[in-house]
Amino acid sequence: MEGPSLVIACEELAPWFGHRVDAVDGAQAKTFGSLRGHEFTEAKSWGKHLLLRFEDVTLRIHFLMFGSYRINDPRENRIPKLELRFGRGTIYFYSCAIRALDRKIEDIYDWTTDLMSPAWDSKKALDAVREIPKTMVCDALMDQTIFAGSGNIIKNEVLFNLELHPEARVGALSAAQQQALVKEVHTYSHQFYEWKKVGQLKRNWRIFRKKVCPRCHVPVKKRPTGKLERFSHYCTSCQLKPKTKATPKITTGRKHPSSIGDSSSRRLRH
DNA sequence: ATAAATGTTAAGAA
DNA sequence: CTTCTTAACATTTA
Secondary structure, three states, rough: OHHHHHHHHHHHHHHHOOOEEEEEEEEOHHHHHOOOOOOOEEEEOOOEEEEEOOOEEEEEOOOOOOOOOEEHHHHOOOOOEEEEEEEOOOEEEOOEEEEEEEOOOOHHOOOHHHHOOOOOOHHHHHHHHHHHOOOOOHHOOOOOOOOOOOHHHHHHHHHHHHEEEEEEEEEHHOHHHHHHHHHHHHHHHHHHHHHHHOOOOOOOOOOOOEEEOOOOOOEEEEEEEOOEEEEEEEEOOOOEOOOOOOOOOOOOOOOOOOOOOOOOOOOOOO
């Protein structure tokens, strides 16, 4: 699940804000049983993190590849990871990584890197991109510390729209291309959101899981690319690597929100 | 029906 | 200490 889908999840959960949890069930009920009786105050997302805020704790839910949620409509013969029952209905979470955050989320998350947030800071993203010139665009677009919420669909569609080869080095792009990159990830993420909301996402895919390039009618190439080796779908005819070489820069580390992971396992992390 | 895939972390190796 | 590799998790779709 990519960032835009989580924004929709938050919207779907809005009717539950201000309501008290009557019962907790599911595979992880034991871990999160203390939520019973607590008020569900708000749901927010940061990138691919769904944050459920309760009176004195926040649950962080990550759906990874296969996770899902249901509202008042449980899947048959399936035990949810977590089930939250309210007077007005029940929310079910399946195959996701859930963890309780005890620190204030404002201290953990920086919404200027969240593509779907009004606080999104494109200049900051541009600076971050320019700090990693040797990185391939396909990897840069998956970097959650720069483009929180971007995933493999967004990556492929953005590269197609910009007519860029997935393996082009970020540093080989012109300044204008780097700027266009940052702009397009943001724009496409919001289009993704609009399409998904009305059930039109898949029909708007132009290259992802397509067989033929809609521009050139050439067969689409599909193979793992970049350090991350995630699959890229691209047109070998119109998605090109730029020939221009740009100025190299020194790479520096960036900090990002604490790690994901199944809370059932170790919590010990100083 | 076998495989691939809207993703990330942990542990150990190099 | 950093970076890389592998495995693990878990489910739907083609």
